[in-house]
Structures are given as structure tokens and as C-alpha cells.
Amino acid sequence: MVVxxxxxxxxxxxxxxxxxxxxxxxxxxxxxxxxxSCPMSNHFLAxxxxxxxxxxxxxxxxxxxxxxVLNDKVLGVELDKKVVRTSSGYISYDYLVLSPGxxxxxxxxxxxxxxxxxxxxxxxxxxEHIYLKKLIEDFEGGxxxxxxxxxxxxxxPAPYERAALLASMIKRNKxxxxxxxxxxxxxxxxxxxxxLSAYHDLYKDVATYITSAHVRDIDVHKKLVKTSxxxxxxxxxxxxxxxxxxxxxxxxxxxxxxxxxxxxxxxxFETSVKNVFVIGxxxxxxxxxxxxxxHSEGKLVAKIINARLKGxxxxxxxxxxxxxxxxxxxxxxxxxxxxxxxAVSKRFIPTHREDNQRKEGTAKRYEEWARGxxxxxxx
Amino acid sequence: MDRRDFIKTCxxxxxxxxxxxxxxxNLLASQQDGMLKTYKKAxxxxxxxxxxxxxxxxxxxxxxxxxxxxxxxxxxLNLDQEIKPVEIKLKDGLxxxxxxxxxxxxxxxxxxxxxxxxxxxxxxxxxxxxYYPPDKPSETxxxxxxxxxxxxLGVYDxxxxxxxxxxxxxVPLASIVLQEENGQFYAVGVLGKDQFDQFFDNYxxxxxxxxxxxxxxxxxxxxxxxxxxxxxxxxxIRC
Numbered sequence: 001m002v003v004x005x006x007x008x009x010x011x012x013x014x015x016x017x018x019x020x021x022x023x024x025x026x027x028x029x030x031x032x033x034x035x036x037s038c039p040m041s042n043h044f045l046a047x048x049x050x051x052x053x054x055x056x057x058x059x060x061x062x063x064x065x066x067x068x069v070l071n072d073k074v075l076g077v078e079l080d081k082k083v084v085r086t087s088s089g090y091i092s093y094d095y096l097v098l099s100p101g102x103x104x105x106x107x108x109x110x111x112x113x114x115x116x117x118x119x120x121x122x123x124x125x126x127x128e129h130i131y132l133k134k135l136i137e138d139f140e141g142g143x144x145x146x147x148x149x150x151x152x153x154x155x156x157p158a159p160y161e162r163a164a165l166l167a168s169m170i171k172r173n174k175x176x177x178x179x180x181x182x183x184x185x186x187x188x189x190x191x192x193x194x195x196l197s198a199y200h201d202l203y204k205d206v207a208t209y210i211t212s213a214h215v216r217d218i219d220v221h222k223k224l225v226k227t228s229x230x231x232x233x234x235x236x237x238x239x240x241x242x243x244x245x246x247x248x249x250x251x252x253x254x255x256x257x258x259x260x261x262x263x264x265x266x267x268x269f270e271t272s273v274k275n276v277f278v279i280g281x282x283x284x285x286x287x288x289x290x291x292x293x294x295h296s297e298g299k300l301v302a303k304i305i306n307a308r309l310k311g312x313x314x315x316x317x318x319x320x321x322x323x324x325x326x327x328x329x330x331x332x333x334x335x336x337x338x339x340x341x342x343a344v345s346k347r348f349i350p351t352h353r354e355d356n357q358r359k360e361g362t363a364k365r366y367e368e369w370a371r372g373x374x375x376x377x378x379x
Numbered sequence: 380m381d382r383r384d385f386i387k388t389c390x391x392x393x394x395x396x397x398x399x400x401x402x403x404x405n406l407l408a409s410q411q412d413g414m415l416k417t418y419k420k421a422x423x424x425x426x427x428x429x430x431x432x433x434x435x436x437x438x439x440x441x442x443x444x445x446x447x448x449x450x451x452x453x454x455x456l457n458l459d460q461e462i463k464p465v466e467i468k469l470k471d472g473l474x475x476x477x478x479x480x481x482x483x484x485x486x487x488x489x490x491x492x493x494x495x496x497x498x499x500x501x502x503x504x505x506x507x508x509x510y511y512p513p514d515k516p517s518e519t520x521x522x523x524x525x526x527x528x529x530x531x532l533g534v535y536d537x538x539x540x541x542x543x544x545x546x547x548x549x550v551p552l553a554s555i556v557l558q559e560e561n562g563q564f565y566a567v568g569v570l571g572k573d574q575f576d577q578f579f580d581n582y583x584x585x586x587x588x589x590x591x592x593x594x595x596x597x598x599x600x601x602x603x604x605x606x607x608x609x610x611x612x613x614x615x616i617r618c
Contacts, residue, residue, distance in 0.1 A: 296547070320532070320546065320547065322531055322532060336519065336532055353519060353520075355518070355519060355618075361614075361616045361617070361618070362618070364505055364507075364614070364616055365507060365529045365530055365616060365618060368499055368505070368507050368529075368530040369530045369531060372494075372496070372497030372498070372499055372530050372531060373497065375497050375498055375577075375581045376497050379498075379577060379580055379581040
């Protein structure tokens with residue numbers, strides 16, 4: 001078993017493969033030396049949480065669960081030869097689970113390229129968050145621009161939460177600043193009512209929410225964002241670019257021309273290549289792109305592979321999603337989404353149960369939600 | 380038979396002798412699946428130390444006690460109706476017969492309060508997993524008469540051996556085997572897939588802080604003080 005990518009999906013599938021079948025030889029390949037959680041990272045950016053609780057050592061997986069963790073860069077996947085090419089050699093596999101996450105789509109939107117360095121999006125875990133946090137801490141006042149791309153992108157509520165938490169931080173620290181929150185969408189993609197009422201009730205004096213506005217260009221030297229709704233100068237910016245599946249998947253031949261996400265069987269997450277699975281944000285499925293979804297997919301795929309090894313099939317499972325988002329330092333809102341499959345339209349139909357009333361109790365649940373996931377991944 | 384197995388078997392017989400004969404045989408069968416673990420027989424007492432009586436367990440109140448270890452929380456519920464035995468089938472093919480309620484109305488049940496999904500449990504500060512009585516349904520799932528964990532919305536049915544009704548848990552809450560003897564209640568074992576290993580593994584630091592050492596947190600109890608959850612927990616988080 002080879003698993004590529006040590007995020008929520010990759011760690012989960014590796015752990016559950018081994019948990020259900022300790023005799024399996026499971027190799028997890030991850031370039032980063034340690035795991036950092038994107039869920040809850042807005043807490044870190046807004047000064048509500050240290051970085052440490054978000055970070056975990058992959059060593060735990062090796063010591064406690066017997067997973068071989070290879071801290072290495074994957075250079076390519078040769079599906080015909082069933083090998084993964086890394087900087088230290090080839091690894092062959094019988095089953096392959098790819099969970100490499102996203103890339104920023106600078107091929108189709110090249111004007112974002114420079115901005116990635118100057119204005120870290122902080123939608124990939126690690127140094128981007130640390131640098132953005134430094135920029136936020138160094139910010140002494142002026143204009144802040146935050147932009148949101150059209151979906152699909154990683155973690156739909158995250159930009160809206162980030163805008164609310166930065167607005168909250170400005171008020172808390174009495175910084176003379178104004179946020180221009182520029183959204184390519186007509187409204188927040190999830191918990192719209194909860195976010196909009198928070199923006200109106202809590203932040204209308206420090207933030208302006210501009211909808212259906214698309215970024216056209218970014219001049220990092222003049223600190224200017226050009227949009228379909230005019231130009232915005234900034235002193236601090238968090239420009240979130242459009243996203244696509246990690247380029248590794250394109251190089252492996254799993255993306256057809258023009259595709260940005262890998263097509264998978266929605267019930268199994270298997271690609272068109274037998275025993276090769278793509279989970280997490282890189283796949284195109286009925287689930288939103290999030291750590292929680294990747295974790296659920298990881299569990300399912302581990303179950304499917306272990307069943308196949310025993311010559312069995314797994315009963316179809318529809319996953320459920322739970323998303324939380326802070327709207328102030330202490331309060332959060334949430335959504336639970338259940339899915340059913342409509343055999344006629346061959347589509348998954350979501351049913352959202354949103355709790356848009358901001359509450360401190362929901363913020364506590366949010367923290368416990370994340371801690372539960374971390375316990376499951378690294379406990 | 381080694382000493383451990385002997386003690387285990389004696390424990391099982393002690394439990395089973397208080398139960399209906401068919402339940403006894405089924406419990407023995409469930410033990411073969413490794414689903415019944417007997418521990419020290421522990422008397423359930425009130426906060427003043429006197430044995431708790433049936434009348435003290437008010438219908439639909441959420442009570443907490445710790446069993447079989449000093450740190451492992453359980454919920455005690457009087458569901459105010461006869462709770463019949465239920466056969467529990469697990470996804471891995473194993474199963475057991477849950478013996479139902481105890482007490483004159485067979486309405487009293489107890490379950491481990493460690494969520495079988497990702498091990499949320501009631502601490503002195505917060506409880507995310509709680510019982511929702513029939514007149515106070517969950518705002519989120521609209522379900523009542525359930526045990527629900529608000530972290531990931533796992534929903535269990537206390538009338539049916541804490542079977543999973545909704546959400547991500549794969550297995551029911553483990554149930555605490557209760558025994559009534561001369562009007563007093565005892566906890567005698569744990570039935571189902573307990574989560575104790577994961578609990579002790581995940582909460583080492585928290586348990587050391589609260590109990591002084593892991594060993595103390597793992598001490599088997601001989602008496603269980605029963606109190607209302609609202610008294611034990613500062614902030615009961617409902618959803």
C-alpha cells in the first residue's frame with residue numbers, strides 16, 4: 001500500500017488500513033517534516049491559538065501504528081508500471097492512494113503568481129501560514145484586502161471566517177484599518193445568513209463586503225488589486241487564488257485536458273485505473289473540499305481496500321459533513337450536510353442543516369470537533 | 380484456564396446469575412466475542428455516600444458516575460419505561476445481546492459516556508456528549524430521547540443499547556452492566572466495544588493533571604458516586 005500525501009486524507013487512510021489489517025505494508029510518502037492542520041489555522045492567524053496545537057509529528061504513525069513514513073518528495077507516478085518515483089528511488093505498489101491536495105491555479109490565472117510570494121494565501125499548510133501571521137502581526141493600520149475565488153476551492157467557509165476574525169482582531173487591538181473583502185461569489189457559499197449577519201452586526205464599521213467581484217490583476221509592487229468592481233490599494237493582503245488538483249496528478253495522467261480535479265467513482269473514490277484512488281481536495285466528488293471530508297474519504301477507502309483484500313465488497317456509504325466557522329473571537333456558526341443519492345439524476349443531493357445563530361457553545365464544539373479529528377489521526 | 384480467565388469467568392457468572400437465564404446464556408456467548416468484560420462490582424452511591432435507590436434516579440435526568448476506572452465516565456438514565464433486551468449487531472460481524480433496563484420498571488440503563496467516534500467525554504469544564512430527554516429535543520438533529528455528541532453529531536439510542544442512530548460513529552456506546560440487589564444498584568461490567576484504550580492513550584496529559592498520575596486514573600473503582608451532569612460539568616454544551 002502506498003499513500004501519497006500526509007494531510008487529513010492520507011494520514012487517515014494509512015492509519016485505518018493498518019488498524020484494520022496490521023499485516024499490511026503501508027508506506028506514507030510526505031514531503032513536509034510534520035503535519036500542520038489547516039482546519040483551525042484561522043484561529044492561529046487571528047491570534048486566538050498558538051501554532052503548536054495544530055502540529056503533529058508523523059513519527060507517531062510509525063511508532064504506534066507501524067506505518068512506514070517516508071519524508072520525501074514524490075517526483076512522479078507511473079501508473080503502467082505501478083511505481084511511485086521519489087527523490088530517493090522507486091516504490092512499487094499494489095494499491096495506491098493519492099491524497100496530494102491542491103495547487104494554486106497559476107497556469108490559468110498567471111497574474112496570481114507573484115502574489116503567492118508577497119501575499120501568502122495560507123491555504124496550504126505550513127510556511128504560508130507562518131509568513132501571513134508575521135505580516136498580520138507587523139500590520140499597524142491601513143487597508144486590508146481579502147479576496148475569495150469562485151468554487152471549488154479548499155474549505156468553503158474558510159475565507160469568510162478569516163475575514164470575520166481579522167475584522168474582530170482589528171477591533172480588539174484598536175487598529176485603524178479597513179477591510180475590503182472582495183468575493184467572486186454572490187454571497188458566502190455556506191452559512192450565508194450567519195456570516196452576513198455577523199458582518200453587519202459586528203464589523204460594518206471596519207469592513208466592506210463586495211460581492212460578485214472578480215480579481216483581474218495584482219500589482220504586488222504598487223500593492224494594488226484590480227477587480228471587476230474597481231481597484232483596491234492595500235497595506236496588507238490575503239489574496240486567495242483559484243485552485244486545482246495537485247500537478248502531480250496531471251503528470252500522472254489522471255487529469256484529462258482542461259480538467260482541474262480528478263474524476264473518481266463517487267462511491268469508492270477509485271480512479272479510472274483499478275486500485276488507484278484519489279481522495280481529499282484533489283478529487284471531484286459530491287463532498288466539499290475540506291479536511292473533514294478527506295478524513296471521511298480516507299476511512300472509506302481503507303475499508304474498501306481491506307474488503308477487497310478479503311474478496312469482499314463494501315456496502316455503499318453516504319458521508320456526512322460538518323463545518324464550523326468562527327464569526328468573532330468567541331462565537332461560531334455551523335452546518336451539517338447529509339447527502340442522498342438520486343438514482344434518476346445520478347446525483348448526490350445535499351441537505352444542509354445550518355445553525356446561523358452565533359454562539360460561544362458552537363465555538364467550543366468547533367474546537368472539540370478539531371481535537372476529535374486530531375485524536376483520530378494521531379492518537 | 381489461567382488465573383485471569385478464571386476470574387473473568389467467575390465475574391461473568393456472578394453477573395449472569397442475577398439475570399434471566401436466556402440473557403445469561405447470551406451474555407456468555409457475547410463474552411466469547413470478547414464483548415463482555417467484568418470488573419470490580421461497584422455500588423452506586425449518592426454524593427452523601429449512601430446507596431442510590433430507584434427513587435433517587437429521576438426519569439430523564441442525566442446522571443454521571445465513573446466506572447470501571449476512576450476516570451472513565453458513564454451516564455445513568457431512568458428512561459421511565461420498560462427497556463427490553465436488544466440484539467446488537469456490529470459492522471464487523473460481531474454482536475451481543477444487550478440485556479435492557481434494570482429496576483422495578485426495567486427502565487434504568489447506563490452507558491459509557493466516551494463517544495465511540497472520536498472519544499469526546501464529559502469533563503469538569505465541558506460536556507459535548509449528553510442525554511436529550513423527550514421534552515428537550517436537539518436543536519440540530521431535532522431528535523429526543525437520545526444521547527448525542529455535539530462535536531460530530533453522533534446520535535445514540537439509549538432505549539436500544541445505544542445503537543448508532545445517526546452520524547459518524549461506527550459502533551454503539553459501550554453499555555455498563557447494572558445489577559440490582561436488595562434495592563441497591565451495582566455496576567459489574569462493560570458490554571460492547573469499550574473505548575478505554577483510546578481514551579487513556581489520547582488523554583494522558585489531561586488525566587495526569589486531574590488525577591495526579593495515569594495509574595490513579597486507571598484505578599478500578601469499588602464505589603461510584605452518582606451525580607447530575609449539570610452539577611459535575613460547568614458548561615453542558617447542547618446542540
